[in-house]
Amino acid sequence: MPEGVCLRAFLRLSATITLVVFEWLNMSLFSCPAREAVTDRIVLDNPCLISDLHLSAEESFHAECFERFLNTKAKDYRELVILGDFFDYWVGDDAIGTVQHIVDALKTYAKTHKVFVMHGNRDFMLGNRFAQTCGATLLADPCVATVGNETVLLSHGDIWCTHDPDYQTVRNRVRSFWWQWLILRLPLTKRLSIARNAREKSKKKKTQKEAYKMDVAQEAIDSAIRSFSASSIIHGHTHKPGTYSLPDSDCVRIVLPDWRFGENSHLEAGFLARDNGAWSLSRFV
């Protein structure tokens, strides 16, 4: 074989291998959302916090309410912090178009305010592409926030549901690099059907599970407070909004309200904000 042909074939093969390696690196580096939430310390000046909105492409009522919230109450604060389960499910940032109006609303708000988003147990696949498109910062769970002279520990909350070891095993698995890398290689339609099935299964499981397993464990909260020297702890997930004092300490644990349909199918939505140096939970509708 002439030397020139050999060299061309060698160069072509090298170029192909290089492209494959680069593509693999890009995909593995940029499509593991669990690794993309690296911000674990923030400073907040005048924040409002929400969680557990469970927005989805199928149901528009919650999304309309959220857009109204952004255009009214949320405007009074400098920062919006979303502590997980913003979406009812998220199968990858390539599905961003299915909730374009929500993304657009957040993007407009983020032009004049800071937006922080933490993963929940429903939308743990939210990645950098979503965050960059919205102008938001992805937060690690837990994340330490300095608010005035207070150290506040922020979390979605499910990390502290340690009375349910089976749940924690699944939680760790779905946040692992390889699980996320592999899932994101599946076609979008397949991922959507897996998410919808998982949602149905989780609804069934919830009705069978003991209540204490779905709440945070006091030992886990105490240990987190100690390790981060926090003076307050704020989380969502348990759908038990309120301010809870912690035994043998001056710390408080504040649970954010989920946005749910209450009596007569009215949507009940709420948020936590810092007004005049004190935290207060308020109803939005």
Ligand SMILES: [Mn+2]
């Ligand atoms: Mn949750």
